[in-house]
């Protein structure tokens with residue numbers, strides 16, 4: 245008996261009992277739908293994070309407090325980076341073209357009777373060039389502002405809007421932590437970075453920040469949250485990283501473990517890649533488990549089906565079906581259920597991914613290869629879990645089967 | 650004449666030692682090609698067991714069964730399936746049609762296993778159904794047919810692969826007297842066309858329409874060759 249006949253026969257049987265067939269497929273459908281959605285969203289997230297780090301530009305480096313090991317151990321980042329470190333980098337590292345130390349905290353910002361919470365970011369003039377934040381109106385913080393610790397503030401466009409609405413903020417006075425600041429500039433819109441709105445920010449001189457807003461909390465000097473650095477060009481990033489590391493080791497008198505980390509854009513992309521890799525392994529494990537469960541579901545219902553169809557099997561044998569014919573018939577039924585379930589689940593997954601990319605910044609997508617793998621693996625699962633019930637059916641003694649009425 | 654069925658000391662034992670049932674007990678029996686014979690006997694005398702062995706659905710516990718000269722015990726599953734498919738047509742008391750298939754599809758089923766291509770299947774199934782008087786019921790499902798019609802579909806299915814041996818285990822047991830007559834007419838016609846017919850029945854009116862009666866009791870053949878015409882006296886004597 246040829247395969248095409250077996251397939252026709254299986255389709256006939258499966259369509260004769262649509263509800264059961266659907267329920268049998270449910271496990272595989274759900275498994276595939278969730279796997280496809282998760283993989284699609286995961287890849288979308290990876291692509292999003294990568295593009296975000298790429299948008300920083302290839303010559304940007306960051307110095308953050310603590311070694312990668314110590315950050316894993318403690319929740320609170322150690323306060324080891326100082327303004328003096330930043331100055332030393334700027335003056336002593338030749339491959340560096342700009343250094344922007346940052347000290348930041350979330351605070352209430354008040355204008356007349358309006359109040360909102362925003363990120364207060366104390367920094368130096370280099371920030372605007374290092375991070376490519378441009379001024380739309382007025383000016384950014386100047387060296388003089390930092391030297392004198394003036395109460396000047398440049399506002400992100402969203403913050404300006406929520407405080408001032410349509411009126412012009414320039415020259416107006418706002419209050420941060422009950423201290424008056426004069427608005428000197430409005431920034432260009434920058435959008436979100438990794439989900440954080442970068443336009444809802446107030447920029448003030450670093451010195452003002454540490455003296456009047458946060459207070460100095462570091463025993464080593466004027467503490468900073470982290471330091472953004474621009475290397476002269478893309479090719480000097482490696483050298484800059486090396487030089488900064490050496491300089492800070494000297495300054496911090498490091499003997500064994502670094503108390504800071506210098507990250508390049510490449511490092512950040514690598515981290516994203518590593519996280520994505522770990523995520524992929526986890527997803528693969530979940531996929532494996534859910535498909536396994538789906539396969540067991542198929543086997544389970546097929547076993548019941550073999551029992552129910554004992555008479556049919558007996559009759560088929562009585563009129564000339566061999567054990568192989570019966571075996572093939574049941575295996576094909578299992579494969580069709582699994583493959584169809586895989587296809588339906590994949591379709592639902594693609595729908596889910598499309599939905600996610602419509603409502604979120606993640607540009608998630610599903611590759612045709614992933615779809616083919618999903619359907620292929622599902623068919624394999626059907627084959628694997630169909631064998632046991634199919635063998636049971638094939639081994640039925642025709643006369644026992646016929647008598648089971 | 651050619652011997653088509655030969656039982657050589659065939660026994661069939663069910664159960665284990667202390668619950669043992671000897672459904673067939675040392676049966677010797679031969680049926681020649683072209684015969685039309687009825688197997689009769691009291692309930693539980695081993696008639697169905699004998700039919701199942703003849704139809705290669707069951708194997709004897711001991712002794713040998715030769716079908717068309719071949720020792721069935723020597724055949725593997727593939728060969729048995731082939732014999733059930735090509736040489737034997739089996740009609741059951743309970744019809745055993747597949748409910749999800751039409752009359753036509755049920756009749757085509759043995760040809761599917763024979764590997765016959767679809768157009769030929771359709772043609773032969775139509776012929777077989779026409780032969781049993783169901784030319785106008787090709788696309789009906791079993792539940793849309795009367796008992797007599799269902800049994801005729803089953804007969805069409807049994808003969809569609811042109812078997813040499815047609816076996817029927819109480820084929821009229823579930824039918825009224827009118828449809829019984831119809832079914833018996835079909836058997837007579839098939840036998841006239843050269844097919845060997847062996848049927849189990851407990852109705853002497855049915856047995857009377859055959860040409861030989863084999864009488865079973867307690868798993869043994871006690872009358873291997875009764876004449877169907879003077880069955881009445883023998884029946885009384887035999888029981």
Ligand SMILES: Nc1ncnc2c1ncn2[C@@H]1O[C@H](COP(=O)(O)OP(=O)(O)O)[C@@H](O)[C@H]1O
Nearest residue numbers: 663664670672691692693694695696697698699
């Ligand atoms: N599968 C079985 N297991 C145990 N005993 C059986 C089985 N099939 C038949 N028998 C027994 O074998 C004997 C013959 O049965 P059967 O051939 O069906 O008789 P008949 O068809 O003449 O009524 C009976 O006693 C019956 O109970």
Ligand SMILES: [Mg+2]
Nearest residue numbers: 696697698818
């Ligand atoms: Mg019986």
